[in-house]
Amino acid sequence: MSGNLAIVGIGPGDLKLVTPMAREAIEQAEIIVGYKPYIKLIESLLTKQEIEANGMTREVERAQIAVEHAFSGKKVAVISSGDAGIYAMGSLVYQMLQDKGWDKDHETKVTMVPGITAANACASLVGTPLGHDGCTISLSDLLTPWTLIEQRIDAAAQADFSITFYNPRSRRRVNHIERAQEILLCYRDPNTPVAIIDNAYRGDEQSIQISDLANFTDCEFAMTAAVIVGNSQSYLFDDKIITPRGYDNKYCFESGEVKQGQKRGKALNTKELIA
Numbered sequence: 001m002s003g004n005l006a007i008v009g010i011g012p013g014d015l016k017l018v019t020p021m022a023r024e025a026i027e028q029a030e031i032i033v034g035y036k037p038y039i040k041l042i043e044s045l046l047t048k049q050e051i052e053a054n055g056m057t058r059e060v061e062r063a064q065i066a067v068e069h070a071f072s073g074k075k076v077a078v079i080s081s082g083d084a085g086i087y088a089m090g091s092l093v094y095q096m097l098q099d100k101g102w103d104k105d106h107e108t109k110v111t112m113v114p115g116i117t118a119a120n121a122c123a124s125l126v127g128t129p130l131g132h133d134g135c136t137i138s139l140s141d142l143l144t145p146w147t148l149i150e151q152r153i154d155a156a157a158q159a160d161f162s163i164t165f166y167n168p169r170s171r172r173r174v175n176h177i178e179r180a181q182e183i184l185l186c187y188r189d190p191n192t193p194v195a196i197i198d199n200a201y202r203g204d205e206q207s208i209q210i211s212d213l214a215n216f217t218d219c220e221f222a223m224t225a226a227v228i229v230g231n232s233q234s235y236l237f238d239d240k241i242i243t244p245r246g247y248d249n250k251y252c253f254e255s256g257e258v259k260q261g262q263k264r265g266k267a268l269n270t271k272e273l274i275a
Helices: 020-028 036-041 059-071 089-099 118-124 146-158 176-185 270-274
Strands: 004-009 031-035 050-054 075-080 109-113 134-138 162-166 193-198 207-212 225-229 235-237 240-242
Touching: 004 020, 004 059, 004 089, 020 075, 020 109, 031 036, 031 059, 036 050, 036 075, 050 059, 059 075, 059 089, 075 089, 089 109, 118 162, 118 193, 118 225, 134 146, 146 162, 146 176, 162 176
Parallel strands: 004 075, 004 109, 031 050, 031 075, 134 162
Antiparallel strands: 162 225, 193 207, 193 225, 235 240
16 A cells, blocks of 8 residues: 655744645645654644654664654654754654665655744744845754854854754753854944843743843843844834844835946946945
8 A cells, every 4th residue: 555654844833834734734634743842742633543643762663663653654744843854853754764775766755844944933023034135053062063053153143144043051061152152243233123032922931032242142041942033134113023034135125216326137346325
């Protein structure tokens, strides 16, 4: 029998933010595989599905279980919070499939179901901090050497990216976010706005703190938070962080017309900006 394996992102936690495609994959599945707290987030969508749930650091086991059930002919949904392809189960499941000889011609159908990422969800609560080029960096060194993480922070800081830090702190790992702060302060103003969003869209558990680059590490937060650091152009407006896309460099907001020296649909004339 041909099985079906859906790798599903369920979004940040609110059922209103579970996409219709993700709901369909969950509702049609015979078996749901996932981390116990994430299973709880979607329990109202569960009816007669068999549940395979376990705890932290058991991701490889979950991937094995999902693939084995799908290969046996079952309809399986393996779930992750946010988007399953970003710091989640997606890449691990594909590596497991590769290890077991799966390819596109295999009788088991595999589908990635996108979800709203933690970065997107958290940013929406604090304005538009990701309004221009940005990146995400996980501060967890469980699977990535800390030296490499430091290099990525330095490169992102030099490039003036807005940065969303995942896994910023844990009980064991308390100093990494402070080291990230030190690196960023080498390139950015201490007043650069920073948002700390914990448990985004998870009801009463949600918390939002607005700070700045010089002081944000004094705030209370842990692994479930995301820390968003603005770029050199980011600013505070009515308790929101705004990162401009750059329209004000080319257009006059009062008239809507293109500024002198600029042309609509053409590359930005940086000489005029300097002038």
